[in-house]
Amino acid sequence: VTNTEPARYSAIFLDRDGTLNRKAPEGEYVLTWDAFEVLPGTYEALRILDAVSDQIFVVTNQRGVARELMSQEDLDDIHTRFRAEATSQGVKALRIYVCPHDLDAGCKCRKPQPGLLEEARRDHPSVRFETSVVIGDSLSDVEVGKAVGTLTVLVGEQQGDADASFPTLLEAAHWLEDRRR
Ligand SMILES: [Mg+2]
Ligand SMILES: [Zn+2]
Numbered sequence: 001v002t003n004t005e006p007a008r009y010s011a012i013f014l015d016r017d018g019t020l021n022r023k024a025p026e027g028e029y030v031l032t033w034d035a036f037e038v039l040p041g042t043y044e045a046l047r048i049l050d051a052v053s054d055q056i057f058v059v060t061n062q063r064g065v066a067r068e069l070m071s072q073e074d075l076d077d078i079h080t081r082f083r084a085e086a087t088s089q090g091v092k093a094l095r096i097y098v099c100p101h102d103l104d105a106g107c108k109c110r111k112p113q114p115g116l117l118e119e120a121r122r123d124h125p126s127v128r129f130e131t132s133v134v135i136g137d138s139l140s141d142v143e144v145g146k147a148v149g150t151l152t153v154l155v156g157e158q159q160g161d162a163d164a165s166f167p168t169l170l171e172a173a174h175w176l177e178d179r180r181r
Pocket of ligand 1: 016019
């Protein structure tokens, strides 16, 4: 871990599928709110992360939009409902940034490219990557965190070169809470 332990994290960047909600099987996509299965402990973890950071961003690749398996409106509907549910569960503010592009679109926002994080920082200039955290279940999440210089945390079963790894987001949240200066 090269980052200094801050008293508060500037921003927490969270992956969506496999981190907050159950991932669809390989090659499939979460297309509706009914199929959006929030993982156990997610809201509790978000409340903890909310308390120890200035802002929380969800950064997610959703190429089901480019593939026309769902519309932008379908995706917005899922996110509107998730944000409303999070609010009702005591989570302050959740901002969601999406890459809707396909693999071959040549965009700069599909993780592991850092475009979504840079967009979040443009919108919220107080964000400091060096005291921020990326949490996700994929190596592309670790990669995007390393690209911009955040702490990186892997959740789930994937093994990789992150600063820390935990089976669940809740355990990751407790660790981030405890390691503060
Ligand atoms: Mg994921
Ligand atoms: Zn993109």
